[in-house]
Amino acid sequence: MKFPQKNSFTDYYICRSFFSIMNLSLSEEEIIRRQALDKMRQSGIDPFPAALFPVTHYAKEVQEKYEEGKEVVLAGRMMNTRVMGKATFADLHDSSGKVQIYLNVDQLCPGEDKSFYNDVVKHLLHYGDFVGVSGKLFTTRMGEISVNVTSLKILAKSLKPLPVVKTDKEGNIYDAFTDPEGRYRMRYVDLVVNEKVKETFILRTGIVNAMRHFFNAAGYLEVDTPVLQPIPGGATARPFITHHNALDVPMYLRIANELYLKRLIVGGFDGVYEFSRNFRNEGMDRTHNPEFTVLEIYVAYKDYQWMMDFTEKMLEHVCREVLGSTQVKFGEKTLNFQRPFRRLSMTDAIKEYAGFDITGKSEEELAAFCKSIGIEVNNMMGKGKLIDEIFGARCEGNFIQPTFITDYPVEMSPLCKRHRSNPDLTERFELMINGKEVANAYSELNDPIEQRARFEEQLQLQERGDDEAMFIDHDFLRALEYGMPPTSGMGIGIDRLVMLLTNNESIQEVLFFPQMRPEKWQSEPDPKVFIALGIPEQWAEILIKAGFPTVEKLKEAKPTSIHQTLNGYRKKNKLEMPALQLNDVQQWLGEA
RNA sequence: GAUUCCGUAGCUCAGCCGGUAGAGCAAUACACUUUUAAUGUAUGGGUCCUGGGUUCGAAUCCCAGCGGGAUCACCA
Numbered sequence: 089m090k091f092p093q094k095n096s097f098t099d100y101y102i103c104r105s106f107f108s109i110m111n112l113s114l115s116e117e118e119i120i121r122r123q124a125l126d127k128m129r130q131s132g133i134d135p136f137p138a139a140l141f142p143v144t145h146y147a148k149e150v151q152e153k154y155e156e157g158k159e160v161v162l163a164g165r166m167m168n169t170r171v172m173g174k175a176t177f178a179d180l181h182d183s184s185g186k187v188q189i190y191l192n193v194d195q196l197c198p199g200e201d202k203s204f205y206n207d208v209v210k211h212l213l214h215y216g217d218f219v220g221v222s223g224k225l226f227t228t229r230m231g232e233i234s235v236n237v238t239s240l241k242i243l244a245k246s247l248k249p250l251p252v253v254k255t256d257k258e259g260n261i262y263d264a265f266t267d268p269e270g271r272y273r274m275r276y277v278d279l280v281v282n283e284k285v286k287e288t289f290i291l292r293t294g295i296v297n298a299m300r301h302f303f304n305a306a307g308y309l310e311v312d313t314p315v316l317q318p319i320p321g322g323a324t325a326r327p328f329i330t331h332h333n334a335l336d337v338p339m340y341l342r343i344a345n346e347l348y349l350k351r352l353i354v355g356g357f358d359g360v361y362e363f364s365r366n367f368r369n370e371g372m373d374r375t376h377n378p379e380f381t382v383l384e385i386y387v388a389y390k391d392y393q394w395m396m397d398f399t400e401k402m403l404e405h406v407c408r409e410v411l412g413s414t415q416v417k418f419g420e421k422t423l424n425f426q427r428p429f430r431r432l433s434m435t436d437a438i439k440e441y442a443g444f445d446i447t448g449k450s451e452e453e454l455a456a457f458c459k460s461i462g463i464e465v466n467n468m469m470g471k472g473k474l475i476d477e478i479f480g481a482r483c484e485g486n487f488i489q490p491t492f493i494t495d496y497p498v499e500m501s502p503l504c505k506r507h508r509s510n511p512d513l514t515e516r517f518e519l520m521i522n523g524k525e526v527a528n529a530y531s532e533l534n535d536p537i538e539q540r541a542r543f544e545e546q547l548q549l550q551e552r553g554d555d556e557a558m559f560i561d562h563d564f565l566r567a568l569e570y571g572m573p574p575t576s577g578m579g580i581g582i583d584r585l586v587m588l589l590t591n592n593e594s595i596q597e598v599l600f601f602p603q604m605r606p607e608k609w610q611s612e613p614d615p616k617v618f619i620a621l622g623i624p625e626q627w628a629e630i631l632i633k634a635g636f637p638t639v640e641k642l643k644e645a646k647p648t649s650i651h652q653t654l655n656g657y658r659k660k661n662k663l664e665m666p667a668l669q670l671n672d673v674q675q676w677l678g679e680a
Numbered sequence: 681g682a683u684u685c686c687g688u689a690g691c692u693c694a695g696c697c698g699g700u701a702g703a704g705c706a707a708u709a710c711a712c713u714u715u716u717a718a719u720g721u722a723u724g725g726g727u728c729c730u731g732g733g734u735u736c737g738a739a740u741c742c743c744a745g746c747g748g749g750a751u752c753a754c755c756a
Contacts, residue, residue: 115689115690115707115725116689116690116707116708116724116725117690117706117707117708117725118690120707120708121707168716168717170715170716170718170719171712171715171718172712172713172714172715172718172719173711173712173713174712174713175712175713175714175715176713176715177714177715177716177718179716188715188716190714190715192713192714193713194713211708214707215706215707226714228714228715228716229714229715230714230715230716232714232715232716234714248690249690249691249706249707250690250691250706251690251691251692251706252690252691252692252705252706253691253692254705254717255717256716256717257716257717260717261717262692262704262705262717263691263692263693263704263705263706263717264691264692265691265692266691266692267687267691267692267748267749268748268749269687269747269748269749270691270748272748273748281691323756324755325755325756326755366756368755368756370754370755370756371681371753371754371755373750373751373752373754373755374749374750374751375755375756376754376755376756380756382756524756525756526756528756579756581756583756584756604747604748605746605747605748607747608746608747
């Protein structure tokens with residue numbers, strides 16, 4: 089098969105070529121690639137053809153199901169080209185992996201005209217260009233499966249050089265693209281050159297799909313609820329605030345979807361779940377991104393004991409499905425997701441790790457104990473908060489293997505049902521893994537009168553100075569008044585779960601585009617603005633190169649300094665043009 | 681938000697007791713028909729993050745800013 093290269097629009101682009109290399113902020117390599125682009129067009133090759141390319145195989149398929157002499161058509165980026173005179177080897181990277189291609193001058197150009205090989209392949213193609221190839225499979229003397237290419241078509245030129253990362257036979261990586269800022273800002277580059285990054289994101293989708301299958305198999309319904317909410321409910325956190333113009337009201341990006349899912353249980357669904365993108369206007373670090381994903385699921389006629397079993401089964405299923413094992417490597421540790429997980433009440437956890445029994449203790453006694461182990465205490469802190477502090481300081485970090493902590497104090501859980509056997513506690517569990525909270529679940533509070541009272545306690549906390557206490561959602565209370573069956577709900581932080589299952593210490597590694605401070609873009613320097621001041625064109629370009637990208641910058645500088653800088657540039661670059669006079673500079677600035 | 685480290689060629693990094701800016705890979709040119717981190721020879725490539733200050737002289741020392749990482753605080 090031979091692919092047509094010619095394109096009738098080519099002439100149109102050639103006349104534009106001068107402008108495409110005019111850009112003064114390009115590096116030498118970028119200019120060379122743009123020149124190659126123009127040369128391609130001049131020889132009638134369209135570097136960005138419109139037509140589909142009829143791919144028949146992927147690199148991975150070719151490697152795994154090798155058949156000597158099989159005719160294949162592949163497409164991808166050409167990387168690591170090795171020219172050996174009349175033969176060239178390169179690696180073709182597609183979405184599945186890579187395969188070597190062998191380009192031979194006589195096979196690529198069977199006639200008299202060898203220019204396609206000699207000019208295009210050897211000189212106009214660059215690292216990272218997209219090409220399509222067809223040819224027969226063979227194995228080289230070195231034992232490498234390769235495509236003996238009979239036809240090559242340029243599919244898209246790459247104008248910026250990618251970082252060159254090489255891997256040797258032992259798997260050692262050379263010159264890896266490691267700068268975190270560059271990797272996160274330009275994830276597209278990261279994905280191209282760092283193989284492992286792609287794997288993480290494929291696993292992430294696998295984890296979400298496995299969860300979805302598990303919930304669907306149980307007969308529960310995936311739903312969508314509002315991201316834009318009039319009251320940010322269901323959690324304690326600072327929201328992002330926005331404004332709806334037509335309604336002229338403030339709106340909030342959701343911090344949780346809990347209250348909406350419970351409304352759906354009121355409406356008669358037995359089980360609903362949602363992968364909810366939540367937004368919290370708080371700090372950012374290795375484990376926090378302003379937007380993050382939480383799976384929340386609510387199931388009618390169940391309690392938190394049932395939900396613990398369900399959560400365990402679900403996680404075990406996900407591990408087997410996605411990783412093929414319940415033993416998960418995380419750094420030096422191995423996490424065991426084989427159920428049953430350890431279960432421990434909050435009270436017992438504190439007894440075990442802090443040596444203190446919180447049963448029946450007053451706020452004063454708890455505060456005194458906190459002080460005794462070095463926790464700072466203030467009068468904003470109620471009993472619940474004090475207990476939480478003790479747990480956070482002494483217990484949390486100890487639970488490396490998946491562990492359910494149950495029965496939290498009532499003050500910490502305003503949406504959770506009171507414990508059936510102890511009114512100071514709630515029917516709640518959190519799943520701790522690697523010393524961090526991963527999931528949180530309740531027997532949901534469905535008594536509307538008690539729910540109203542709990543919201544009012546939150547208001548009192550606000551008055552004590554807690555700026556994150558919950559708002560009262562009157563519509564949610566009205567829904568409960570119509571009656572909600574006993575229900576258990578569970579939320580699990582997807583990003584953090586993915587971190588654990590993909591052995592990543594940073595949330596930025598499991599989000600394609602982690603939040604970053606916006607990049608600053610300098611506007612492209614334009615010599616025309618200087619020419620407009622009466623500055624000769626040749627000096628206008630030198631001005632930009634010598635560090636005066638804008639008229640403002642030029643006017644900030646002293647004429648003598650400009651004069652010296654420009655003549656210095658002329659001398660350094662041995663430009664054949666007359667030296668500049670101070671008088672000229674003064675004229676440019678209108679000071680003559 | 682606090683502390684701390686970092687910012688030099690397309691990539692990875694050296695240079696930092698102040699004195700003309702360096703290496704490897706990549707690029708460009710030539711040689712080479714089974715290479716594979718290809719090789720050999722030659723060549724080009726820099727606003728040393730930005731702005732001030734000290735100095736005869738600053739990538740280097742000082743101050744401020746910008747961007748990022750790590751730790752802590754808050755949180756999931």
